[in-house]
Amino acid sequence: MTRIEKMPKRFCWLRAATLTGLAATVAAVATLMTALAATAPDAPNSVTFTRDVAPIFQKACQTCHHPGTAAPMSLLTFQDVRPWARSIKARVMAREMPPWHLDKSVGIREFKNDISLSDADINTIVRWVDGGTPQGDPKDMPPPLTFRPETDWFIGKPDLTITFDKEMTMYANGPDWWINKYADTGLTEDRWVKAMQIKPSNARIVHHAVTSVIPPAGTDLTDSGFVGGEFEEYAVGKYGTTFPENTGRLLPAGSRIQFDMHYFAIGEEAKDRTTLGIVFYPKGYVPKYKITMVNFRNLPNDDLEIPPNSIVRHDGYFRLPRPARIVSFQPHMHMRGKGMTLEAINLDNSVTTISSTDHFDFNWHIAYVYRDDVAPLLPAGTVLHAIGVHDNTSANRRNPDPSMWAGYGERSVDDMLQLRLAVVYLDDAEYQAQVAERKTKVTQLLTGGNQR
Numbered sequence: 001m002t003r004i005e006k007m008p009k010r011f012c013w014l015r016a017a018t019l020t021g022l023a024a025t026v027a028a029v030a031t032l033m034t035a036l037a038a039t040a041p042d043a044p045n046s047v048t049f050t051r052d053v054a055p056i057f058q059k060a061c062q063t064c065h066h067p068g069t070a071a072p073m074s075l076l077t078f079q080d081v082r083p084w085a086r087s088i089k090a091r092v093m094a095r096e097m098p099p100w101h102l103d104k105s106v107g108i109r110e111f112k113n114d115i116s117l118s119d120a121d122i123n124t125i126v127r128w129v130d131g132g133t134p135q136g137d138p139k140d141m142p143p144p145l146t147f148r149p150e151t152d153w154f155i156g157k158p159d160l161t162i163t164f165d166k167e168m169t170m171y172a173n174g175p176d177w178w179i180n181k182y183a184d185t186g187l188t189e190d191r192w193v194k195a196m197q198i199k200p201s202n203a204r205i206v207h208h209a210v211t212s213v214i215p216p217a218g219t220d221l222t223d224s225g226f227v228g229g230e231f232e233e234y235a236v237g238k239y240g241t242t243f244p245e246n247t248g249r250l251l252p253a254g255s256r257i258q259f260d261m262h263y264f265a266i267g268e269e270a271k272d273r274t275t276l277g278i279v280f281y282p283k284g285y286v287p288k289y290k291i292t293m294v295n296f297r298n299l300p301n302d303d304l305e306i307p308p309n310s311i312v313r314h315d316g317y318f319r320l321p322r323p324a325r326i327v328s329f330q331p332h333m334h335m336r337g338k339g340m341t342l343e344a345i346n347l348d349n350s351v352t353t354i355s356s357t358d359h360f361d362f363n364w365h366i367a368y369v370y371r372d373d374v375a376p377l378l379p380a381g382t383v384l385h386a387i388g389v390h391d392n393t394s395a396n397r398r399n400p401d402p403s404m405w406a407g408y409g410e411r412s413v414d415d416m417l418q419l420r421l422a423v424v425y426l427d428d429a430e431y432q433a434q435v436a437e438r439k440t441k442v443t444q445l446l447t448g449g450n451q452r
């Protein structure tokens with residue numbers, strides 16, 4: 001017996017079936033079966049909102065789904081949640097909500113910002129909906145959470161705020177609106193960034209805001225760690241980035257900021273002026289670990305060939321010029337994007353799958369941030385390989401038109417294949433030291449030095 005009629009979609013066309021991946025999938029399914037078996041004997045009615053479901057929503061949904069945010073509804077109380085039960089079941093089973101689009105069965109599993117649900121949590125929600133959404137005993141309801149106002153600076157008071165020249169006016173009804181705005185930083189010297197946050201003045205209409213740095217032409221960026229321009233990104237539920245101690249990003253003197261805005265209509269005309277706030281390290285301070293953005297694309301020259309009614313794959317490669325620790329992984333595609341996998345082609349020609357998104361969603365710009373102790377640590381010469389898949393069939397519900405040929409372009413109806421990695425380059429000594437530290441930890445685990 002299984003109450004899960006539809007398992008989360010999975011890809012089989014890549015290296016998903018590497019031995020580790022396969023083993024993990026088997027293990028995950030086994031866990032799910034155990035969970036089902038353990039709860040199967042009595043009726044599904046045993047799952048109640050107040051006791052079983054509300055704690056999951058507090059943990060995984062309410063940061064975004066509370067009044068005053070851009071999420072379409074609040075999920076605080078039974079009354080809020082009840083009308084959305086069917087839709088919630090569908091979204092959590094498809095692993096579209098909470099937004100986390102990784103294939104959890106391959107590659108690295110530990111992330112600092114993982115907001116995904118466990119199989120057991122999904123199972124609880126599904127059984128609650130199938131059991132007729134009983135409220136349960138009000139006394140079981142956990143105390144309500146409180147939320148910091150969206151208007152706060154979560155990174156502390158910024159040293160510099162940058163915003164575009166005027167308020168934008170979004171129409172009451174109509175399609176989403178993508179627009180690029182620009183603003184000067186006014187910086188007269190190079191500064192190292194400790195933290196950054198983007199804050200819309202009207203979070204209800206801002207679907208996302210992505211900022212990029214445009215250094216003045218001719219700036220010598222050798223050894224600055226500055227390669228790509230992407231900076232901070234905003235989407236509902238995201239309240240800035242603070243780098244670990246001794247880690248930072250360069251903002252070169254004279255830079256301009258590009259705001260790539262995505263607005264949506266809410267039934268009444270509304271205005272917004274989005275601001276980027278930055279906390280700097282003290283003047284003259286240079287952090288030991290410099291974050292570099294590596295943004296590599298498919299070859300050659302971004303050319304994409306996405307014929308009508310087809311599912312196609314393209315590849316991109318980047319050879320690490322120096323030893324590196326990869327901090328985060330972020331695929332970038334548009335509406336026909338289906339999935340992207342990152343693998344390392346090692347010096348001995350073996351291949352390791354690092355991460356894979358198997359149900360990419362263009363609506364969400366998610367950088368998956370590896371936990372420090374498992375972040376990929378790779379020697380110079382390793383070739384990073386991005387495999388991107390576009391789905392130009394009608395099975396892709398975001399596809400604007402499966403009968404159209406699509407290629408590379410800036411418009412969201414065109415497409416892209418980019419892999420954005422935050423990387424810290426290391427010198428040889430530092431690389432050896434970090435590898436040695438990992439080895440010691442693994443040995444301790446294997447020899448039972450760390451029993452848990």
Ligand code: HEC
Nearest residue numbers: 060061064070071072084087088091097098099236237363
């Ligand atoms: C990071 C913020 C965030 C988190 C966390 C989150 N959501 Fe959402 N959710 C949104 C936004 C924004 C939308 C609307 C845009 C979209 O559908 O992508 C949405 C849409 C939905 C929808 C579709 C509503 C409709 O219009 O049909 C459902 C259902 C939903 N979320 C349920 C949940 C549940 C249940 C959880 C927790 C298990 C959750 N969400 C966690 C931000 C979030």
